Amino acid sequence: MNTSALHDLWVQLTPTPLFGLTLTILSYLSGHAIQRACRGAALANPVLISILLIGGILGITGTPYRTYFAGAQMIHFLLGPATVALAVPLVRNLGHLRRSLPGVALALTAGSLVSAIGGIALVEICGGSRAAALSMAPKAVTTPVAIEVTQTVGGIPSLAAVLAIAGGVLVAISIQSLLRWAKITDWRAFGLAAGTAGSGIGAAHAISFDEIAGAFAALAIGLNSLLTALIVPTLVHFWPHFP
């Protein structure tokens, strides 16, 4: 087979779902293999590795994101059922949740407020644009909520989605060291913090450790999307630099 035939094959195959699906799953598996090779180092996060791999491959081959997403959206779609599925660990651990309800309410409100205020304030202090600040504000919630809230307040939805994912990856990378440093050794606090600060990716990380942590992370995702959708637009309304 000569080069032009190979090129033809590439042109024919890239717009099909097969390309986006295979590329995504293979990259994710490679990400896991790399993390295992690094003895489970948190920095070798599979989500981060696969995003870098796919981004690199698309860049080198000059494939537009839209072409890739045409196939990969099948995986993207499963985010919906997976979010609904979080109800199961939630219900199975309801006893734990009921007992710590006041703590959950207070910790979640505090974490959610700190995330939104800190996000906007830090972008401003470092001289970032209004669009960047508004896209940063809702980044602690799950990706679809972040997109929705950003649209409401006038940020850039695709940037908000990326920041939400980056925040989640950061949580997965740092949560163990940070909580160990703070001498916090409670699975409920672990899960709630993972879900509040890192949404879905944080929850995925928490679930891989412990089911109680997963249940608290699921609860945090659900309540945080309610809370952030209220907090961020209100905050932007009263924020002095954003009339």
Add this chain to the structure above:
Amino acid sequence: MLNAFAILLGFQLVGESLHRIFSLWVPGPVIGMFLLASFLLRKPSALSEPLVSTTHALLQCLGLLFVPAGVGVIGNLNLIAREWIPILVALVGSTFLSLFVTAYVMHRICSPSRVAVAAPILSDGKEVQGSQS
């Protein structure tokens, strides 16, 4: 497994419909999650083994599901290159702050003794992760 998937999609569909009919800011899947949770509380027998194992399988690869949206970063490289300092500082700063504040408040309010399993596993997380994967 097919039944379990039908349940998940069905609740997502109901959530999505409510989201659109009442123009709620909460996304359909999150509404679906709360609806499924309240349904399972009313009818515990619905929490069948296939539902538990299917949701478990789906949630085990939750990270994978964020990859396609995450690759969208390549569309924002210009903005990120232009404002990488404020974006990086705010991303890291607000994530760490939120992580710490949430865990600290939760830790202070709820007495840790109630969940006794916590300490030894957290201090040796890598081993646990390896044994479960």
